[in-house]
Amino acid sequence: MAAIFSSRLLLFFLFTELINVSFAAGFSIDLIQRDCPLSPLYDPSVNHFDRLHSAFRRSFSRIHRYNPQKYSTLDSPSSSIIQSTIIPGSGEYFMNISIGTPPVEVLGIADTGSDLIWTQCKPCTQCFMQDPPLFDPKKSSTYRSIPCDSSSCSKLSSQATCGSVENSCQYSYSYGDRSFTRGNLAAETMTFGGTHHHPVSIPSIVLGCGHENGGTFDESGSGLIGLGGGSLSLVSQLSKSVGGKVFSYCLVPLSDQSLHTSKITFGNSPSAKKSAISTPLVAKDPETFYYVTLEAISVGEKRLHYKNSSSKVAAEKGNIILDSGTTLTFLPSGFFEDLVTALEEAINAERVSDPSGMLSLCFKVDDGDEQIPTITAHFSGGDVVLQPLNTFAKMEDDMFCLTMVASEEVAIFGNMAQMNFFVEYDLDKETVSFMPTECTKH
Ligand SMILES: *[C@@H]1O[C@H](CO)[C@@H](O)[C@H](O)[C@H]1NC(C)=O
Numbered sequence: 001m002a003a004i005f006s007s008r009l010l011l012f013f014l015f016t017e018l019i020n021v022s023f024a025a026g027f028s029i030d031l032i033q034r035d036c037p038l039s040p041l042y043d044p045s046v047n048h049f050d051r052l053h054s055a056f057r058r059s060f061s062r063i064h065r066y067n068p069q070k071y072s073t074l075d076s077p078s079s080s081i082i083q084s085t086i087i088p089g090s091g092e093y094f095m096n097i098s099i100g101t102p103p104v105e106v107l108g109i110a111d112t113g114s115d116l117i118w119t120q121c122k123p124c125t126q127c128f129m130q131d132p133p134l135f136d137p138k139k140s141s142t143y144r145s146i147p148c149d150s151s152s153c154s155k156l157s158s159q160a161t162c163g164s165v166e167n168s169c170q171y172s173y174s175y176g177d178r179s180f181t182r183g184n185l186a187a188e189t190m191t192f193g194g195t196h197h198h199p200v201s202i203p204s205i206v207l208g209c210g211h212e213n214g215g216t217f218d219e220s221g222s223g224l225i226g227l228g229g230g231s232l233s234l235v236s237q238l239s240k241s242v243g244g245k246v247f248s249y250c251l252v253p254l255s256d257q258s259l260h261t262s263k264i265t266f267g268n269s270p271s272a273k274k275s276a277i278s279t280p281l282v283a284k285d286p287e288t289f290y291y292v293t294l295e296a297i298s299v300g301e302k303r304l305h306y307k308n309s310s311s312k313v314a315a316e317k318g319n320i321i322l323d324s325g326t327t328l329t330f331l332p333s334g335f336f337e338d339l340v341t342a343l344e345e346a347i348n349a350e351r352v353s354d355p356s357g358m359l360s361l362c363f364k365v366d367d368g369d370e371q372i373p374t375i376t377a378h379f380s381g382g383d384v385v386l387q388p389l390n391t392f393a394k395m396e397d398d399m400f401c402l403t404m405v406a407s408e409e410v411a412i413f414g415n416m417a418q419m420n421f422f423v424e425y426d427l428d429k430e431t432v433s434f435m436p437t438e439c440t441k442h
């Protein structure tokens with residue numbers, strides 16, 4: 001009798017333990033690259049080279065969002081919230097999530113450069129065209145509007161006002177190119193899952209139900225999913241459910257997108273290893289962006305120290321932003337020139353100019369035996385050894401180019417440089433870690 005009792009008890013403990021473990025381990029969903037066959041934007045008639053060109057062009061547009069002085073909105077100069085620039089389809093990855101009860105599918109742009117989660121909502125006073133059906137809050141049994149005296153509403157500070165109806169929190173969130181979303185701040189159940197993963201439902205996620213949305217949004221998506229460091233971002237809001245402000249992703253190289261999808265994980269991932277190199281996240285204003293410190297870059301054995309002509313300090317803390325929504329890597333121009341010189345010396349091929357004018361360092365493919373030297377990014381606390389696919393791309397049948405460019409505004413460590421790394425952001429420990437990983441097998 002006692003034995004039966006204790007084995008039942010044991011089973012009970014094992015069971016509760018399993019639930020805890022699976023919860024604490026977090027969950028994963030697909031990150032759908034915007035031009036890959038799984039994406040609604042996929043166009044089979046466009047070739048790989050043209051897709052690369054478009055992605056690079058979007059990088060140049062997106063970089064403006066990181067310049068708050070130049071692009072802040074005129075109507076709310078006192079706002080401390082950064083205004084970010086949205087260009088058509090800004091951001092390179094979609095997340096397939098559902099909101100409400102019963103769940104309605106939302107294809108949101110994953111954005112590590114903003115915080116608010118929002119979707120277009122019925123009734124629409126002004127909406128952009130969208131292919132998926134509009135979310136109707138009246139049809140969801142879990143939709144709750146948020147009162148204007150709540151703490152979630154005050155997190156939006158000057159971007160929120162008190163509505164006339166039932167003391168509800170109205171938000172108005174504008175991005176640097178004058179794109180905007182306005183509507184009700186609400187709490188709703190979000191379901192994460194989809195084709196490859198077991199669905200996970202989380203109640204009471206604060207999001208914007210946008211009744212007036214405009215600007216340069218893309219009709220294949222129905223909103224934005226803010227993954228920044230701010231308190232209203234999905235990362236911050238999920239922290240209680242997954243046991244910490246931790247998320248990670250593994251981006252599949254662009255050439256492999258047709259067969260495999262990239263993934264994003266919320267909560268601690270079993271794939272995180274001690275062998276990963278880790279660098280501190282630097283707290284800077286705004287808290288949305290993920291700042292780290294790049295001390296130097298090596299080309300083979302030659303070490304080039306970071307420099308920025310507008311800064312007195314050689315490698316200022318938090319001198320570069322990690323962004324998954326920008327394809328290229330942007331470096332301060334003087335530092336970039338040093339890199340170009342070192343690469344020109346190291347690569348035994350004829351230098352040619354990029355007909356599109358976007359990229360600064362291109363070479364002619366001759367016998368296909370051009371050796372690309374190892375480039376190492378020396379972050380404070382650890383060295384990330386980059387593979388050729390992180391630094392160069394074939395742009396035409398007979399030309400390959402460096403996927404890093406000069407910037408006067410801000411330095412960005414883009415998504416190509418992060419492909420085939422398991423990248424984990426731990427906002428509690430304030431670190432980011434990189435581990436070389438074949439993301440197609442992840
Ligand atoms: C999103 O997930 C739903 C449910 O699993 C699925 O039916 C739909 O095809 C997915 N959409 C995309 C674009 O992957």
Ligand SMILES: *[C@@H]1O[C@H](CO)[C@@H](O)[C@H](O)[C@H]1NC(C)=O
Binds near residue numbers: 311408
């Ligand atoms: C160079 O430093 C200045 C001053 O700190 C900063 O405003 C600017 O964004 C930096 N430029 C780049 C390209 O990082």
